[in-house]
Amino acid sequence: MMPARLDRPRLAILALHPVQYHAPLYREIAASGAVDLTVLYCARRGNKPPYEEEWDVPLLDGYRHHFLLNLGRVGWPQPLSRINPGVVSWLVRERYDVLLIQGHTQLTDWLALLAAKSAGTKVIFRGEATPGSLGRFSGHPLKHRAAATMIRLADRVLYSCTGNRLWFEERGAERARMALIPCAVDNVFFEAQRAAILANSLSPKRQVGLDDGVLYVASVANMIPRKRLHDLVAAVARLQEGGLPVGLILVGDGPERERLASMVGELAVKDAHLVGWANQRMVCGYNAAADVFVVASDYDPSPKALSEALLFGLPVVCADAIGTAADLVVYGENGYLFPAGDVEALAHGLSLILQDPDLRAAMGRRSLAIAAEWSMAAAARSVVQAVEQVLNGR
Structure with a gap:
């Protein structure tokens, strides 16, 4: 585990589970030295052998992380595959400066949002969905309303591509509160x-x-x-x-x-x-x-x-x-x-x-x-800039 430094903004990122495409971003953010990063994982799926060995890339090296107890089960329908009530006490106790939430369809996303708001933590919402999303209930008015609510309550929105920006705008996101985080690879x-x-x-x-x-x-x-x-x-x-x-x-x-x-x-x-x-x-x-x-x-x-x-x-x-x-x-x-x-x-x-x-x-x-x-370094800079902007009231 990497030691914390108290002279930098403290950033928590809520993540579903370790993924080979996201781990390099977390390492890049941590290596920048601009923020004190902790990644909160909702499930362990993705980091147990033989998964990591098969993917032949490290998933947990180079950044601080913590696994939350998951009462849901991977494979259950959303929003029940990630049920992590411990995220509430963790966020209230730690009182991070900023929380980055990367979805709105899991129960834990909403528990984290409410806990962050009660702790005075700024919230950044990141997404990747695009217009015409497929899947069960994808076009349901309730799901549309949930996304719009998350957007309204977040202090800043990060979109991953042009299609994702259009998706956010359809749900009421204002350009002034949006910024690009390139959906990059390593x-x-x-x-x-x-x-x-x-x-x-x-x-x-x-x-x-x-x-x-x-x-x-x-x-x-x-x-x-x-x-x-x-x-x-x-x-x-x-x-x-x-x-x-x-x-x-x-x-x-x-x-x-x-x-x-x-x-x-x-x-x-x-x-x-x-x-x-x-x-x-x-x-x-x-x-x-x-x-x-x-x-x-x-x-x-x-x-x-x-x-x-x-x-x-x-x-x-x-x-x-x-x-x-x-x-x-x-x-x-x-x-x-x-x-x-x-x-x-x-x-x-x-x-x-x-x-x-x-x-x-x-x-x-x-x-x-x-x-x-369209690089991971550019994506990390986008996250750091978003942290600075929400803390400076921009």
Whole structure:
């Protein structure tokens, strides 16, 4: 545990459980020295072996954290999967200067909000949802009202992308109380992985057992219906019918895997690789081997796989329903957008990129430049600035 310093603002962050995408942000905030950080976890899911070993990244190193007793159960429907009554006494006793709440659908989110208000603690509300959110009760008026109430009671709101900003504005958030916290990944980690792969004497494709003579389209996603990976399989089949030497890499697992495998067979898609689940280093290998990356989902607020693909210098073809699409995909510069579910438009975007090596190279360079600005360091600065602003009454 890291020692506390009393000469800095004391910040508590309420988090569901340890996650490989959030831990680098917490480390970055702690390392900045600008705030005295404690992360309050509502559940232990995510930090028990073999999870951390499989993800091959540290989840709890580099920042102070505390696990609250959870009376709910992971997997129960919201708001009952996180029931942490101890958060009330903890926040009242500790009296942090600022509390960052990262959701509004769990009972503990509201217990923490009420405790913070009673203790005189400033509250920052961070979200990632986008218009058109899917899921049970997502469009229910009560859920809309709950979000609006959390926004009204918070002292500041942090939005993660353009789509998320629109979601907040639909629920009454004022621009003056909002600021961007880029929904970033660990750029330093992925840049180091890319450099190591490129330094190998074998080509990136050969390192993962692929053919150097094939152009590969990749996607990294849970194999669930809303990811629309079946559209990608159909698009690649069309490209192969047109004579393009293209292959397919699907990294991930889930209930749609059997359907996708059957579809690959039915459409006679050649050079199709359904890799299955992969940890972050394994994902890096496939991103380095790919020639273009696809996100085909009909709803996805901020797919981290898109940010990771940019860090490997990949052109992207992305569904317009993606929350971060407006931030990370500049049409014609580092990729193309297409209407979610439109297989013909997806295939057309892929064809434009795959048939033009100069365009692929230029788009890849632009992806690297965009990714460099959308960093974990920038996200940490946003949190620190928000803390300073709420404490200074701005």
